[in-house]
Amino acid sequence: MTVAPNNVKSLPFRWQLTLFIVMICGLTLSLAFAGLYLYDVQQFDTEIQRRLEKTRSVLIDSLEPMLEQNPNATDLPLHLLAADVQITAAAVYSADGRLLGRYLKPGTNETIPPLQRGVSQILTNDPGVVWYPIRSNTHLLGTLYLKAELSDADVDRFSNLLRGSGIVFLASSLLAFVAAYRLQRRITQPITELAQVSASVQRERDYGIRVSSSASGEIGLLIDSFNAMLDTIQSNTTALDHARMAAEESREKIHEANDQLEEANRTLEARVEDRTRLLVKASKDAEEASKAKSSFLAKMSHELRTPLNAIIGYSEILREDAVDDGDTRTADDLDKVLNAARHLLGLINDVLDISKIEAGKMELYLETFELQKILSDVVATATPLVGKKGNSLRIDCPPDIGTMHADATKLRQMLLNLLSNASKFTENGTITIKASRLPGVVADTIELAVIDTGIGMNSEQLSRLFQAFSQADASTSSKYGGTGLGLAISKQFAQMMKGDISVSSTPGTGSIFTIRLPADVQVKQPVVVHTGQRLTKSPFPLEASKPRILIIDDDDEVRLVIAELLKMSEYETSEAGSGQQGLEYAAQNKPDLIILDVMMPGGIDGWTVLTKLQGNRALADVPVVVLSGANDTEMAMSLGASSVLLKPVNAARLTAEIALQLSPLARCYVLVVEDDPDGRDIVVRMLEKEGWQFRAAINGNAALHVLKKGHPSIILLDLKMAGMNGFEFLENLGQNPAWAAIPVVIISSMDITPEMRDYLSPRVLAILQKGKFNREDLAALVRPAIQTCVLAEN
Amino acid sequence: MPKILLVEDNEMNRDMLSRRLEKRGYTLLIAVDGGVGVALAKSDKPDLILMDMSLPVIDGWEATKQVKADPATAHIPIIALTAHAMDSDRQKAIGAGCDDFDTKPVELSRLLGKIEELLKKFPPKA
Numbered sequence: 028m029t030v031a032p033n034n035v036k037s038l039p040f041r042w043q044l045t046l047f048i049v050m051i052c053g054l055t056l057s058l059a060f061a062g063l064y065l066y067d068v069q070q071f072d073t074e075i076q077r078r079l080e081k082t083r084s085v086l087i088d089s090l091e092p093m094l095e096q097n098p099n100a101t102d103l104p105l106h107l108l109a110a111d112v113q114i115t116a117a118a119v120y121s122a123d124g125r126l127l128g129r130y131l132k133p134g135t136n137e138t139i140p141p142l143q144r145g146v147s148q149i150l151t152n153d154p155g156v157v158w159y160p161i162r163s164n165t166h167l168l169g170t171l172y173l174k175a176e177l178s179d180a181d182v183d184r185f186s187n188l189l190r191g192s193g194i195v196f197l198a199s200s201l202l203a204f205v206a207a208y209r210l211q212r213r214i215t216q217p218i219t220e221l222a223q224v225s226a227s228v229q230r231e232r233d234y235g236i237r238v239s240s241s242a243s244g245e246i247g248l249l250i251d252s253f254n255a256m257l258d259t260i261q262s263n264t265t266a267l268d269h270a271r272m273a274a275e276e277s278r279e280k281i282h283e284a285n286d287q288l289e290e291a292n293r294t295l296e297a298r299v300e301d302r303t304r305l306l307v308k309a310s311k312d313a314e315e316a317s318k319a320k321s322s323f324l325a326k327m328s329h330e331l332r333t334p335l336n337a338i339i340g341y342s343e344i345l346r347e348d349a350v351d352d353g354d355t356r357t358a359d360d361l362d363k364v365l366n367a368a369r370h371l372l373g374l375i376n377d378v379l380d381i382s383k384i385e386a387g388k389m390e391l392y393l394e395t396f397e398l399q400k401i402l403s404d405v406v407a408t409a410t411p412l413v414g415k416k417g418n419s420l421r422i423d424c425p426p427d428i429g430t431m432h433a434d435a436t437k438l439r440q441m442l443l444n445l446l447s448n449a450s451k452f453t454e455n456g457t458i459t460i461k462a463s464r465l466p467g468v469v470a471d472t473i474e475l476a477v478i479d480t481g482i483g484m485n486s487e488q489l490s491r492l493f494q495a496f497s498q499a500d501a502s503t504s505s506k507y508g509g510t511g512l513g514l515a516i517s518k519q520f521a522q523m524m525k526g527d528i529s530v531s532s533t534p535g536t537g538s539i540f541t542i543r544l545p546a547d548v549q550v551k552q553p554v555v556v557h558t559g560q561r562l563t564k565s566p567f568p569l570e571a572s573k574p575r576i577l578i579i580d581d582d583d584e585v586r587l588v589i590a591e592l593l594k595m596s597e598y599e600t601s602e603a604g605s606g607q608q609g610l611e612y613a614a615q616n617k618p619d620l621i622i623l624d625v626m627m628p629g630g631i632d633g634w635t636v637l638t639k640l641q642g643n644r645a646l647a648d649v650p651v652v653v654l655s656g657a658n659d660t661e662m663a664m665s666l667g668a669s670s671v672l673l674k675p676v677n678a679a680r681l682t683a684e685i686a687l688q689l690s691p692l693a694r695c696y697v698l699v700v701e702d703d704p705d706g707r708d709i710v711v712r713m714l715e716k717e718g719w720q721f722r723a724a725i726n727g728n729a730a731l732h733v734l735k736k737g738h739p740s741i742i743l744l745d746l747k748m749a750g751m752n753g754f755e756f757l758e759n760l761g762q763n764p765a766w767a768a769i770p771v772v773i774i775s776s777m778d779i780t781p782e783m784r785d786y787l788s789p790r791v792l793a794i795l796q797k798g799k800f801n802r803e804d805l806a807a808l809v810r811p812a813i814q815t816c817v818l819a820e821n
Numbered sequence: 822m823p824k825i826l827l828v829e830d831n832e833m834n835r836d837m838l839s840r841r842l843e844k845r846g847y848t849l850l851i852a853v854d855g856g857v858g859v860a861l862a863k864s865d866k867p868d869l870i871l872m873d874m875s876l877p878v879i880d881g882w883e884a885t886k887q888v889k890a891d892p893a894t895a896h897i898p899i900i901a902l903t904a905h906a907m908d909s910d911r912q913k914a915i916g917a918g919c920d921d922f923d924t925k926p927v928e929l930s931r932l933l934g935k936i937e938e939l940l941k942k943f944p945p946k947a
Contacts, residue, residue: 329875333831336925340837343929347844392911 040222041208041215048207049200056199060192067188072155075175078113079157083173090119090161094168098122105130113181118172119161127169142170217242217250224253234261320386324379331375338368377512384519391523393548395432398473399424402460405439409446417455418479420446424462431473433548437520438475441528444513445477445540453481456537464546471546472526476539483534492530493518517542524548555588555676563682565597566690574689575599575616579609579636580624580654589622589681596682606631610639613646620689621651623668625659634666641667648736650688652681661702664729665750691737693720695816697809698739700730700756701774702748706797710743710774713802719813727751731759734766741812743805744791746775757790770812772805823945825936826850826867828858828884829902830876834925838871841929847936855879859887862894868945869936874903874914882917889918898939902927 038046086108093100099121108114108130116137118129129139159171217240224238234257238250346361383389402424413420431438442460449458458479465472484492493514514528521528526544565574576598580586583604590600601618603609607630613621621640625633637653640646650669653659654676663671670684697714701707702725711721722739724730726748733739742760746753753773760766773787776797787794793808825847829835839849850867852858856878862870870888874881881901888894900921901914914922920943921935 332925333834336927337833337837340833340841340927344837344840347841 040219041211044211044215045204045207048211049204052203052207053200056196056203060196063192064189067185071181071185074181075113075155078111079155079173079175082108082111082114082175083157083159083171086117086171086173087159087161090171091163091168094119094121094161095163098168099125099127101127103128109133111175113175114173115176116172116174120170120172122167122169137174139172142172213242214246216240217246221250221253224257228257234264317386321388324383324386324388327382328379331379332372335368335372335375339365339372342368377516380516381512384516389519389523391434391548391550392436393432393434393550395430396435398428398431398462399426401435401438401442402462405442405446406460409443409450412447413450413458416450416453418450418453419457421457421459422462423459425464428462428464428473429546431544431546433524433544434520437524438542438544441517441520441542442475442477444517445542448513448540449477449479449481449538452483453479453537456480473544473546475542475544477541478537478539480537483536483538484530484532485534489530489532493528551584555585555592555678555681562592562596562679563686566686573597573599574619575601576685577601577603577609577613577618577621579603579606579621579627579633581605581627581630582624585624592678592682593685596685598685606633606636609636613640613649614643617645618649620685621649622654622685623651624654625663626656634662637663637666637668652684652688661725661749664725667728667732669732693722694737694820695740695813696720696722696737697813698730698733698742699723700725700727700742700748700753701745702726702750703745706745706774710805713805714809717806717810717813719809725750727753727756727759730756734760738766738769740769740816741792741809742769742771743809744771744773746773746777754786757787761790772808774800774805822846822848823868823940824848824850824865826852826858826861826865826870828852828855828870828876828881829873830854831873834873834927838927845933855881855884858884862888862897863891866894867897869939869943870897870899871936872899872901872919874901882913885914885917885919896943898943900932900935900939 086105089104093103103119105117105119105128108117109132112132114130115132115135116130116139118139119127120142121127124142126139126142131137131139155175157171157173159173161168161171217238220238220240224236228234228236237254237257240250241247242250342361342364346358346365349355349357349361380389402422406420406422410420446458446460456479458477461474461476461478463474463476465474518528521542521544524544525548526542529541529543530538531541532538567574576593578586578589578593578600580589580602581604586602586604590602593600601612601616603612606627609621609623610631612618623633623636623640625637627633627636631639633653633655637651640649640651647667651667653663653668653671654674655663655671656674660671660673669688672681672684697719699707699710699721701710701723707723711723714721722733724733728751730742730744731751744753744756751759753775757771760769760771770792771790772792773794774797775794777783779787779794779796784794795805795808825842827835827839827842827849829838829851830853835851835853839851843849850861850865852861855876858870858872858876859879861867872881872885876884879887881903885899885901888897888899898920899918900923901917901919902923902925903911903914911922920939923932923935
C-alpha cells in the first residue's frame with residue numbers, strides 16, 4: 028500500500044472487514060447493553076416508585092388524622108422512615124407552607140427543598156421525588172415530600188451489573204474480534220490474493236501466476252473467472268510472442284531476401300555494365316575489324332595489281348617492239364605471257380570483288396546513263412573476244428530504250444561477264460544482246476538478255492551455276508578458262524540493285540542469260556535513324572490505357588519501324604497505308620496523336636489528309652506530327668500540323684516530340700511565336716534558367732492552334748513571319764475576347780516605324796529590338812505575367 | 822605534238838607509260854611527285870595531264886585542285902589514274918576537278934581513247 032494508512036478506507040481489506048465485523052458486533056452489543064441498562068434503570072425506577080407509593084400511603088394514613096387534628100403538628104413520626112433505607116429525605120409542609128417536620132437519612136447530605144407551590148403533579152422529573160398533597164375529605168392539610176434513592180445494596184448491585192456488563196462487552200468484543208479476524212480470512216484471503224496476483228501480473232507481466240486459493244459462491248466464481256482470464260491472456264500472449272517471433276523471423280528473412288535481391292541487382296547491374304562494356308568494345312572491335320578489312324581490300328587491290336601492271340605493261344611494250352621488228356615468234360611468246368598475266372589479273376579482280384561483296388563493302392555508285400551507250404561500249408570491248416571462236420555478235424536494242432538509273436560500271440561488268448561466258452561456250456555461233464524495257468505500275472524494268480547458240484547446260488550444271496568457284500564441271504576451267512567467280516559476282520551485283528539474273532538453257536542448243544533490273548534503282552535510305560540517344564517514353568506510363576498513335580504512311584517498312592519504336596516507348600499504335608484509310612480510321616477511333624507522312628504518291632496526298640483532319644471538328648484537336656522529306660515546315664504548320672520532322676527522322680527526336688505533343692499544355696507557359704529557329708532558341712535559352720515552361724509556334728497560324736489548346740500567360744511575338752505574320756496575329760488575338768487580355772511582347776529585328784509603334788503600343792506590353800535587349804529586360808517583362816498566373820492557379 | 826605531263830611516282834609505271842605514249846607520238850614530261858607536277862604544269866603548260874592519285878609530297882587530289890585553282894593552268898584537262906577501283910575514289914577524283922578517270926592497270930587503247938577525246942574537247946593552245 029502506497030497510501031498512508033490514515034484513511035480507514037486504505038487499510039488492508041482484511042482489517043477493514045475485521046473492523047467492520049467488530050464494529051457490527053460492538054454495535055449490536057452496545058445496543059443490547061443499552062437496552063438492558065435502560066431496562067434495568069427503568070426497573071429500578073419502578074421499584075423506587077413502588078416503594079415510595081407504599082411508604083407514602085402508609086405515611087399519609089398516619090399523617091392525615093394527625094394533621095386533621097392539629098394542622099400545625101410537629102411531632103410527626105417521620106423518624107419511622109428510617110426503617111426504610113431507601114428513603115433519604117422526607118418533609119411535611121403545612122397547608123400554608125410551613126415546614127412541620129422533616130426527616131433526613133443519616134449520613135446523607137440531602138437538603139429539604141422549599142415547598143413547590145402550585146404543585147399539582149405528584150410526580151416530578153426525578154422519579155425518586157414525590158410531592159404529595161395531604162388532603163382531608165374537604166381541604167388541603169399539607170404537602171408531603173418524599174425522596175427515595177437506591178439503597179447501597181441496590182447501587183452496588185447496579186454497579187455490579189454494569190461492571191459485569193462491561194466485562195461481557197469487552198470479552199464479547201475480543202471474541203468477536205478474534206472470530207472476525209479468523210473468519211474474515213475465508214473471505215478476504217481469496218480476494219487479497221486476487222488483488223495481489225492482479226497487481227503482480229500487471230507489474231511483472233507474468234501471466235503464469237494463478238490465484239491458488241479457492242472459495243465458494245461469487246468469490247469462487249470471481250477467482251475461477253480470473254484464473255480463466257489469465258489462462259486466456261497467457262495463451263494469447265504466448266501466441267502473440269510466437270507470432271512476433273515468427274514475424275521477426277519473417278522480417279529477417281525479408282531483409283535477407285532484400286539484401287540478396289540488392290546484391291543480385293548490383294551483380295546484375297555490374298554484369299550488365301560489364302556486358303555493355305564488352306559489347307561496346309566488341310562493337311568497336313568489329314568496327315575496327317571492318318575498317319581493317321576495307322583498308323586491307325584497298326591495299327590488296329593496289330599491292331596485287333601493281334606488279335601485275337608491270338608484267339602486262341612491259342610485255343605489251345616488248346610485244347609491240349617485237350611486232351615492229353617483225354619478230355613473230357617473240358611476239359607469240361609474249362602473247363602467251365600476256366594472256367597468262369591477264370588471266371591472273373582477272374582472277375585477282377574477281378577474288379577482290381567477291382571479298383568485297385562478302386565483307387559487305389561493295390557499294391553501289393548510282394548514275395543515270397544512256398543504256399544504248401553502255402551496250403555499245405560493252406560490245407566494242409567484247410568483239411575481239413567473241414570473234415576468236417568465229418562467233419558473231421549482235422545487238423538487239425530498241426532506239427527508244429532510254430536511260431537507266433543504276434550502277435553503270437557494274438552493269439558493264441555483268442554484261443562483259445555474260446558475253447565472255449557466251450563466247451567461251453559457243454563456236455561459230457551467234458551471240459545476241461537483247462535489251463528491252465518493261466513498263467510497270469510503279470516503275471519500269473530493264474531486261475538485258477545474252478543469247479548464245481552454244482553448247483548449253485543440263486539441269487545439274489544449271490543448279491551449280493551461280494555458286495562461287497563452281498564451274499559447270501571441274502575441267503571447265505582448264506578447257507574454257509574463267510575463274511568460276513564471274514557469274515556469282517554478277518548475280519550479287521544484280522541483287523544489290525534489287526534485280527536478278529536468270530538462266531535457261533538447252534544442252535546442244537544454247538543458253539539465255541537474262542539480267543533483270545529496275546530502270547530506276549533506288550537504294551533504300553532508312554527513314555528512321557537511331558543515334559543512340561535515349562528515347563523519350565510516354566508521359567503517361569502509369570495509366571491503364573496507353574496513348575494511341577495512328578501512323579499514316581504508304582511505306583510498309585516505315586510504318587513497321589515507327590510502330591516498333593513507339594511500342595518500345597509505351598504507346599499503342601495503329602497503322603494506315605493510305606490517306607483514305609487514315610482518315611476513315613481516325614474518324615471512327617479518335618487517336619491521341621497522328622504521325623503523317625506527307626509524301627504519299629497515289630491516292631490522297633498528305634497535305635489533303637492534314638487539311639481534312641483539321642477540318643473535322645472532332646479531330647481538329649488531335650496533334651499531328653508530320654514527316655516530310657523536303658522543307659515543308661511552314662506549309663505543314665500553316666495547315667495545322669503540331670510539329671514537322673524531316674526525314675530521315677531521328678528516333679530520339681521523334682519520341683521526344685511525341686511526348687511533348689501528348690503532354691498537357693503547362694498551365695502557365697510562355698508562347699514564343701518566331702519563325703527563325705535560332706531566334707526561338709535564343710529566347711528560350713535566355714529564360715530557361717527561370718524554370719518557366721515554353722511552347723513554340725513558327726507563325727501566326729501555328730500560334731493560333733496552340734492558343735486553342737490552352738492560354739499562355741504571355742506571348743513573345745516576332746513581327747516578320749511567313750504565313751500569318753505578327754500584325755495579323757495581333758489582329759486575330761484582339762478579336763477574340765478570351766485572348767485579348769493575354770500580354771504580348773514584341774521581339775523583332777524590323778525597324779519599327781512610328782506608325783507601327785502607334786498601332787502596336789496600345790496592344791502590346793513592350794516592344795523589344797532583337798540584339799538590343801538583355802536577359803534581365805526580357806525576364807522582367809515575363810515574370811509578372813507568370814507570377815500572376817501561378818497565383819491564380821493556387 | 823601534244824605535250825603530256827605524266828605525274829607518277831612508280832618508276833615502272835612511269836617507264837611503261839611514257840615509252841608507249843612516246844611511241845604513239847606524244848611528247849612526255851615527267852613529274853615524280855605532286856609538288857613537281859604542279860610546278861611543271863605551271864611552268865610548261867602541258868596539253869594534258871595524266872595524274873596518278875597516290876603521290877608523295879602532295880597527293881593527286883590536292884595537286885589537281887591546285888592546278889585547277891590556278892587560272893593559268895585551269896584549262897588543262899586532267900585524267901586521274903588510280904589503282905584503287907573503288908567508286909569513292911572515282912567520286913573523289915571528279916570532285917577534285919579531274920576531267921576523266923582511268924584505272925590501273927592501264928589498258929592502253931582505252932587510255933589513248935580518253936586522251937584523244939579530251940584533247941579534242943580541250944584543244945592544245947598552239
